[in-house]
Every structure is written in structure tokens, then in C-alpha cells.
Amino acid sequence: MSELCCKAMLSAIALACLAPVVFSATPVVQGPESVQDWYDGGQKFIAESRKNVPNNRQAKNVILFVGDGMGISTITASRILDGQLHGKPGEENRLSFESFPNVGLSKTYSWDQQTSDSAPTMTAMVTGYKAREGMLSVNHLTSRGECDASVIAANALPTILEQAAAAGKATGVVSTARITHATPAATYAHTAVRDWESDSDFNSFFADNVTACKAAGVTLVKDIARQLIELSPTVRDSLRVAMGGGRTYFLPKTALDPEYGTSATPVKGRRSDGRDLTAEWLGSRGGRAAYVWNKDQFDAIDPANTDYLLGLFEPSHAQYEADRASDKAGEPSLTEMTEKAIRMLEKSRKGYFLHVEGGRIDHAHHAGNAKRALLDTIEFARAVAKAYAITDPNDTLIIVTADHSHTFTIAGYPHRGNDIVGLAKEVPAVDGAATAPTRAGDGMPYTTLGYQNGPGAVAGTRADLTSVDTTALGYRQQAVVPLGAETHAGEDVAIYATGPKAHLVHGSMEQNWIYHVMREAFGF
């Protein structure tokens, strides 16, 4: 044997001796599962899936949940955060609706937008037609800024809420945004301009069109708050509950806001026409109608003794879930509003249609503040869980979806269980080694969560996040393109469904097909 060969053999033996030492180190990052758990989990899924049979019954009730701006990355990050808040790694967690049996993808483009706003996307979901940017439940032949009430009436698209009302069902709308905001408003209002929420808004948005309409002597389309109060007789009788934010859009400018009217700069109503629409709600809905604006009043409402309930809990949007506990007058959570709404509506023998919006997910994303968006998504999932728990899946179709996504990403190669709102830390290259923040090309760490654009954008040298608490509630993730507000994104969003005709939600769907699933379930 040559000397070279002997040396090679000795080297191989030495390596073999060393190898067990190197590879036996315990990985610092470990999931909680055994090897068998993975296989068993798959088998359990198959066994449960075999039990899934299409429910072809007609739906007595339909609940449409919309997480505003709740793209798939938002769902993923929220599920991880929710799991981590319960002391788990997080990735294996499921939000309530992620266990629904039927899932599809929704294409969210509108008639004229590649990436859409909430108005045409919600219009698509509740009318069955794709529409134009900024317009609520009117067809795409409607001119931008159209203010002629007769034209709007001619172009109006009937909504699933209105059709449910015509079928004798009870209806309701719940949101953490203003109840006059685009998503909830699309269910009951018809207008070319989503920003015409109170009559004062006619002076600020498309004001030239309004002036022209007035000069021509045509009847102006009603503002959205007024439309909620002055519904057609059938829909007015049907709409038993409307809860959310947006109180000042219903109050005259002469009225002080009941919650914030005594501050140094008092909050007042917005209406120029002098009308108090909350009083008109009470005056036009019979003796068992109620209007509430704080948590104590909300808690005091007994659905058994209340036929119509209007709840307006903030002058504008409701608080973020993260801030709700510190609200001055107190306000109910989305889960509490959802339960109260269902208790109000389930009195209807013919069933009901309910829309519930998690409206502030979108706003927190626009501000580039991921943690508030995720906490609102978690609360949204709780509301879905409550609705599922107190309804009968045999007669209630529940659909959970989003109107559009955001430019929100989960990036890098963070290890299992890495704090989802923290710095990205990879699985160490060597088992036994500690985790450490991954360094980007500029030598500095970065967060797992980020935005493609928005107020968190940095130019030039990126801030060193080494000593920054990126898990803080108010932390704004870094972004690339500088914009004052982060934008929506155009990729598909998910649709989850359970209950009658839920199996019709499948594959790649146009967003307006969601309406057709609900209509088919109702049997209209």
C-alpha cells in the first residue's frame, strides 16, 4: 500500500471518528412534532376529508365575512402570531376559518383596475358584477362623479342584501370601519363616489360635478349615511342591525359628539343638512328600535326585546383591536358585535343575510404597521369562530374572504418559531449553534415582515435594526418604494366557505362569482 493511500485511509478514519461528534449536536431550533406526527396528521386529514360531502341544501342564512385587505400573507402571519401568543411556534396554528372545508382563490381586478380598491371589489361580491374604481353597487356604465340620482337609480345593481330583504329575510351589516365606508356600504347603498358618506362630502369630492348637477336642477344622489336610513321600505323593514363606526356622519354639525364633544377641540357632527340620522333611525323603525354609541349601552341591548339596532361607536372608524381596551367610552369587539347581530337576526323565521367586515386590517397596513393589522386579523378570526359556533352549519353558509391584498410580505429564511414580528433569524448552519439575526447585503439585520411600498420606506442607508424593538406595537416595517400610504396589492385573495353550497367555492374564481354562490345557496 502506498504512503499516499495510507494517509488517505487515516484521514478517512479520523473524519469518521469526528463525524458523530459534529452531527450529534442537538439543533437549537426544533419543532414540537415527532417524525410520526407528520404522517399521522396527513392521514387524519384524509380521513376527515372523506367525510366531507357537499351540502346541497338551501341556505337559510348566509354570513359574508370580509377582512379588508386581508391578503394571504396577512392570514399566514396572523396565524403564526396567534400561535406564538399562545406559546407555540405558530406555523402549525390555524385561524378559525382555515379549517373550513372549501377554499378557492378570488381574482380581485375590477372593470377598470388591475389592483382594486374596496368599492368595486365589494360591489363584485354583493352584486355579481365587476364595477369601476370608487363606485358602490352601480354598473360599469356609470360615469365618474355621477351625481344625478336618476342615473344612479338606472345603473344600480341589486345587492344580495336587498334580494334577501325581498325574500323576507332579515339583514344586517357590521364593521369596525365606518358603517358608511366602502365595504359595508356596498351592501345597501348605490353611488358613483364612495367618499360621499355624508352630505358635507359633496363639497369636497367631485364638487364640480355636484355644482353642475345642482345648476341643472337634477336631484342629487343621497349621501351614504342618508341611504342607510332612507332605505326602500322592504330593505328598511329587513335591515335589523347596523353596527360600526362613523357616528359623526349621522349627526348635524351643530351637535357635539357624545364621546369627544368636550375636548379642547370638540368633535362635532359632519352633516350640513342639520339632520340627526340617529334620531331618524329611532323615529322610523318603531318602538323597539335602539341606537347605542358605547359599550355599556351595547351590553344593555337584549336582542329579544329589540327589533332594530343601530350602533355607532366612534366618530370615524372604530378603534384598532389593539387599542380598543383604552377607548374612552368603551366599544364592543368585532366578535361581540357579530354575536349580537346574529342574536338579532336569528329571530327571523325566514333566515337572514349578514355581512361582517374586519375593516381596520386595511388601515393598519396602509400605515405600514403590521402588528396592528395582524391583531385585527386575529380578532376577525375570533368573530368567524363565534359565528360558526352559534349557527347551524347545515343551514348557514359562511364565506370568509378579502376584498384585496396588500404589499405585505413574509421574507427571508426565518427559523421555525422565530418571532413573526421580530428580526429574521435563520436555522443555524451547524446544529447546536445559536440563532442570530440574518444579515442582508448591507451587513444589517432585517425583519421577516415588510412592505414593498409605504411610509416605512428608506432611502440611502437602511436603518440598523440591531437595537430596535421591531416587536413593539407601533413599529412600522421597512419598505422599498416611498409612499405616504402603503398600497393595495393585486394578487388573488383566498375564499373559505362552509355550509350549504360551500362546495361551489373552489378553484380559481372571479371575485363576482362569490355573489353567485351566495345567490345559489339562498335559492333566489
Add this chain to the structure above:
Amino acid sequence: MSTFEKIPHWLGLLLMLSFVAPLAAHESPARASAGRQKVSALLPLAARYDLGVADSRGRRHADWYLWREAGRIETANAAAGRNDIWERIGADDYHYRRIFHDDRRVVDYTPGEIKTRNAEPDWAKLASVVSPALLDQLKRRAGKTLFDQRAVRYTGRLEGQNIDLWWLEKAGLPARLQLIRGHQRMTLVLRELHDRAPAAWPRTSEKGIADYGLIDAADFGDMESDPFVARVLQQDGHAHSH
């Protein structure tokens, strides 16, 4: 919108003059808390300054006003047609309004929106125009009497800026401030100081803005097609990127 909206953003690092500064250049809660303690004894007052900026685009001057009360601070930039109102409505809750007179619009930032933007202000800086903490980083020099009270001169160089400040100790305000950075120069000269502001000063009245359009800043992301919002967003985005 006036060119005075385009005050160099670097000024915002020290001052509360730049219109986005309170939203872009906040300080840590601990430091803000210290500021609250320092500013708690500050007297209500009203001040009028001459604000001058000189840079590659030439020289501009404008009247700049400050109204300081317990829990409420308002400023006005007459040339820009802008008023800003900050209110402290709780230990860590603030309410902010930006008033755009030329556009007849008010942008409203609720306490929740301010927190979401991680933009809780340094109240001491708002109340004193210059952060009192800045004084500790400058060299204290001789004093003299200005506006019937003791004024002390401070000078130094911070973050690339040469600073020359005459500080009114009782009022807790600058009597004169000059910042120089490269070819950019900003001067702030106190012209009037009152316990109560003259009625003619351009302070916001509720009646005066009653017919202005009111926009919740949380809606900005959904209103990008509105020309006014688009302009403000473009400016804010520009400011935040530097």
C-alpha cells in the same frame, strides 16, 4: 401649495416647523416622557416669528405663529396657508389636525392613527419649538435680556448643522435661531411674544373651518385618486424617504 411646505426636511430633526416633522421625527417614549416633565411648567403664551429659509431656490420669508396652552399647541404658517393643532388628551394619547386653508381641507389624526404611525410627538419639542434636550448638547455662552427676560446663547454643531440659538429661559422658546447646513440656511427670529395672542393672528376657529372637508388620515390609503390626498401623500412619502 406654497413652497414653504417644502422646508428642508433636515430642519425637522431639530424643529417642529416642518409640516411632517411631528409625524416623522418623534422621539422615544422615555425621552418624550422626560420632555413632558420639563415642559409641564411652561406658561401659556403666543409668539410670532419671522421664518426665513435660504437655499438653492432662493430666499423666502414668512410669518410663523405659535399658540401654547396646557394640553394644546397650535402653529400657523401664513405663507403656506397651514395651521397645525396638537392636543394631549391623555397620558400617551394625542390628537392632531392639519388644516389646509387653500384647499379647505382638514386632515384628522386620531390617537389610534398616531400610534399606528408610531408618531407620538415629543411634547417638549412641540411646546418649545426646539427640543429642550438639544440645549444639553450645545455650548452655553453669555446671556442678555431679550423680551424682558433672560436670554442665553447656545452654539454648536450637531448632525452636520451649525446651530446658533438665543434661548429665552422663562418662556422656554428661542428668541433667535439660525441653522446652517451646507448652502442651506434657516433663521427663526421672534418678533412678538404675548400672554394672550392678538385677535388678528390667524388662529383656527371652529367656525372658520366648519365648512372645510374633514378627512380621517386612516383613509389616505383608500383616497389616492383624490387630488388633494394624492398631493399630501406624495409630500409625506417624499419626506419619510429622506
